[in-house]
Structures are given as structure tokens and as C-alpha cells.
Amino acid sequence: MPKSKKYVESSDDSSDSEPKSEKKVSKKSKRENSDVEASQSKKPKKEKKEEDNAWDLGNNRQVTVREFKGKLLIDIREMYYDKEGELKPGKKGISLNTAQWRKFVDAVADVDEAVKSMC
Incomplete structure (x- = not known):
């Protein structure tokens, strides 16, 4: 069945919902990037200490x-x-x-x- 014009117009005019989803993605990607950077920066330091004191x-x-x-x-x-x-x-x-x-x-x-x- 075809959708009514009101339903189609209201669902098409959802400019507010798109930026929200983009914000969620950007927050998540920032958090993931910082977690990856933190784990990479910690790993070499730990290995270096143990190699020096072994x-x-x-x-x-x-x-x-x-x-x-x-x-x-x-x-x-x-x-x-x-x-x-x-x-x-x-x-x-x-x-x-x-x-x-x-x-x-x-x-x-x-x-x-x-x-x-x-x-």
C-alpha cells in the first residue's frame, strides 16, 4: 500500500535524526581511537623495562x-x-x-x- 503524503513528508524531513547518529558515531570512533593509542603506547614501555632488567x-x-x-x-x-x-x-x-x-x-x-x- 502507498504511504500517505503526511507520513512520507514527516519521515523525509528528519534532518535532526541524522546529525545525532553522526555524533554517536564520532564519539564512539574517538573513544576507540584513544583506546587503541593508549594500548599501543603502554605496550612498548612495559617490554622495554623488562628487557633492561633481565x-x-x-x-x-x-x-x-x-x-x-x-x-x-x-x-x-x-x-x-x-x-x-x-x-x-x-x-x-x-x-x-x-x-x-x-x-x-x-x-x-x-x-x-x-x-x-x-x-
């Missing part, structure tokens, strides 16, 4: 000093290669806070003596 122990093990949730941690962890060939930390390992690390360092001399006496 020491290889051999056999795919590594010591890393990093910050997590505002706390300084010392990670002693097995590493693995992901599908893209990047070296990633694995599940096997331990994270020590600074107090635990100090106790560990103090015990190293005693542990070293025990190892020498067993050999």
Missing part, C-alpha cells in the same frame, strides 16, 4: 626485576617461546618482594657452603 640463568630460566601493581618484584622463572617466537615467562617460577629477596640473598652464602660440603 638476566639469563641458562636452561630457559631468567631473573627479571619488574613492577606489578605498584610493588617491586624479583621473578625467577622458566621461559618459553610463544607461537610468534617471542620469549615469554612461564608458570614455573617464583616472584619475591624486596623483603623476601633480601632474606634470600643473606641465605645464599650458607646455601653455597652446604653445597660445597656435599660435593
Whole structure:
């Protein structure tokens, strides 16, 4: 059935609805762009810090000093290669806070003596 002239004229004269939809799109695209920029800017900084503060122990093990949730941690962890060939930390390992690390360092001399006496 054909539409009445009033209905066609009122639906065609909807200039107010078009800018609203454009505004919604533009707000959304701005938000998406800022989220993408933020995630891109954060990623390289994080990787750079960990690379600078990492020491290889051999056999795919590594010591890393990093910050997590505002706390300084010392990670002693097995590493693995992901599908893209990047070296990633694995599940096997331990994270020590600074107090635990100090106790560990103090015990190293005693542990070293025990190892020498067993050999």
C-alpha cells in the first residue's frame, strides 16, 4: 500500500535524526581511537623495562626485576617461546618482594657452603 503524503513528508524531513547518529558515531570512533593509542603506547614501555632488567640463568630460566601493581618484584622463572617466537615467562617460577629477596640473598652464602660440603 502507498504511504500517505503526511507520513512520507514527516519521515523525509528528519534532518535532526541524522546529525545525532553522526555524533554517536564520532564519539564512539574517538573513544576507540584513544583506546587503541593508549594500548599501543603502554605496550612498548612495559617490554622495554623488562628487557633492561633481565638476566639469563641458562636452561630457559631468567631473573627479571619488574613492577606489578605498584610493588617491586624479583621473578625467577622458566621461559618459553610463544607461537610468534617471542620469549615469554612461564608458570614455573617464583616472584619475591624486596623483603623476601633480601632474606634470600643473606641465605645464599650458607646455601653455597652446604653445597660445597656435599660435593
